[in-house]
Amino acid sequence: MENIVILGATGSIGTSTLELLTQFPDRFRVRLLVANRQVDKMRDWISLVQPEYVALIDPEAAALLKSTLPHGCQTQVLDTTEQVTQIIVDASTTTVVSAIVGAAGLHFTWAAIQAGKKVLLANKESLVMSGELFMAEAERSGAQILPVDSEHNAIFQCLPESIQANLERGSLTRAGIEKILLTASGGPFLHATPAQLAQVSPAQACQHPNWSMGPKISVDSATMMNKGLEYIEARWLFDAQPDQIEIVVHPESVIHSMVQFQDGSTLAQMGQADMKIPIGHCLFYPKRQATGMAALDFKQLGSLTFFEPDLKKFPNLRLAIQACNAGQAATTALNAANEIAVAAFLKGKIAFTDIAEMNETCLEEMPAMATNTLDDILWVDQRARTWVIDQIEKRVDLC
Numbered sequence: 259m260e261n262i263v264i265l266g267a268t269g270s271i272g273t274s275t276l277e278l279l280t281q282f283p284d285r286f287r288v289r290l291l292v293a294n295r296q297v298d299k300m301r302d303w304i305s306l307v308q309p310e311y312v313a314l315i316d317p318e319a320a321a322l323l324k325s326t327l328p329h330g331c332q333t334q335v336l337d338t339t340e341q342v343t344q345i346i347v348d349a350s351t352t353t354v355v356s357a358i359v360g361a362a363g364l365h366f367t368w369a370a371i372q373a374g375k376k377v378l379l380a381n382k383e384s385l386v387m388s389g390e391l392f393m394a395e396a397e398r399s400g401a402q403i404l405p406v407d408s409e410h411n412a413i414f415q416c417l418p419e420s421i422q423a424n425l426e427r428g429s430l431t432r433a434g435i436e437k438i439l440l441t442a443s444g445g446p447f448l449h450a451t452p453a454q455l456a457q458v459s460p461a462q463a464c465q466h467p468n469w470s471m472g473p474k475i476s477v478d479s480a481t482m483m484n485k486g487l488e489y490i491e492a493r494w495l496f497d498a499q500p501d502q503i504e505i506v507v508h509p510e511s512v513i514h515s516m517v518q519f520q521d522g523s524t525l526a527q528m529g530q531a532d533m534k535i536p537i538g539h540c541l542f543y544p545k546r547q548a549t550g551m552a553a554l555d556f557k558q559l560g561s562l563t564f565f566e567p568d569l570k571k572f573p574n575l576r577l578a579i580q581a582c583n584a585g586q587a588a589t590t591a592l593n594a595a596n597e598i599a600v601a602a603f604l605k606g607k608i609a610f611t612d613i614a615e616m617n618e619t620c621l622e623e624m625p626a627m628a629t630n631t632l633d634d635i636l637w638v639d640q641r642a643r644t645w646v647i648d649q650i651e652k653r654v655d656l657c
């Protein structure tokens with residue numbers, strides 16, 4: 259029996275995870291569900307899976323949830339982040355699904371890594387911000403990281419067992435690997451003109467052609483920042499050097515990424531564009547378990563296409579690669595700037611093309627800063643956020 263904590267339980271990944279888990283009540287016991295403020299959805303999960311604990315980080319939402327739970331409900335509502343952290347690190351918790359969106363996921367994910375848990379990692383922002391420290395901490399604590407992000411899960415599946423068993427110490431070169439091919443759908447605006455991009459609305463940006471996801475990652479996919487964040491994620495997860503990661507646009511999203519070997523072979527992982535496949539892989543790893551997901555029917559697929567990403571049209575991708583080469587302060591600042599800019603775009607405060615502009619100016623403005631500890635990283639994150647919020651307020655005032 260695994261005792262599982264799900265961070266981001268009401269979101270897209272959290273929901274898919276819980277829909278899979280509920281099929282296997284003898285295998286998983288839900289200890290704790292964490293979300294921000296979705297009272298109704300959390301109440302539904304409480305009645306369906308009867309977790310030991312739940313937490314809503316927003317105090318008003320937590321109070322509302324508490325006051326509306328049915329009489330006799332056994333689930334305890336936690337009030338503070340300290341209580342949540344205690345359950346995460348508690349000896350009886352075996353597994354933590356990290357699926358909070360954004361930098362807000364770092365604190366709890368870090369606690370799980372420090373405590374040496376099995377961590378199913380969807381929250382890519384944790385690695386973008388603190389990848390170097392994060393992987394070193396996992397090595398120290400013995401935490402097992404299983405990548406949920408579909409591309410990283412695909413790469414993981416194509417890697418030799420020797421690396422799968424020890425991601426923190428594995429060497430791509432020693433394992434005979436030439437490079438990782440990170441595939442990208444290109445998002446909903448792959449063929450849009452620059453003039454069309456300037457007019458994109460939040461609703462259009464959230465309409466991904468292949469995947470159903472939360473609003474922030476949907477906008478990131480539309481600007482291709484998501485692929486930039488994934489480039490940084492791959493750099494740390496697999497200790498890949500810049501010349502060992504190549505981004506390939508593949509609009510059909512059938513191949514979820516590939517690994518190319520020095521002997522000229524390439525291994526690819528393929529499947530439907532449904533996150534239940536990589537989540538199910540992680541939940542049951544190293545075994546394969548039927549979860550009701552259908553395999554591909556190659557006779558129905560049609561052709562698969564591949565081409566180079568357009569870094570001019572999608573400057574966020576170029577910025578992320580540059581930040582990755584510059585180091586953790588740059589990737590943390592870029593991630594923070596992007597979160598603020600995407601939130602402002604979703605609220606209609608700035609244009610779609612302003613997101614990359616804000617990100618670029620923020621990177622240029624940030625001074626060199628040390629990132630030797632998690633506190634250093636949180637300081638860089640805060641500084642970049644404050645700077646971008648200030649820029650957006652000035653711009654809104656001018657309108």
Ligand code: NAD
Pocket residue numbers: 265266267268269270271272292293294295296315356357358359360362380381382383406407408469470471472473474475533
């Ligand atoms: P989502 O917006 O659907 O859900 C986000 C979840 O995080 C919600 O449960 C929300 O309540 C919770 N949350 C937000 N702020 C919080 C806070 N301050 N404290 C606690 N909980 C908070 O997002 P999603 O699409 O499920 O993505 C979650 C993560 O998984 C992201 O990092 C994303 O990049 C990654 N990911 C998602 C997909 C996908 O297909 N959705 C694929 C790969 C990776």
Ligand code: MG
Pocket residue numbers: 407408409488
């Ligand atoms: Mg992905």
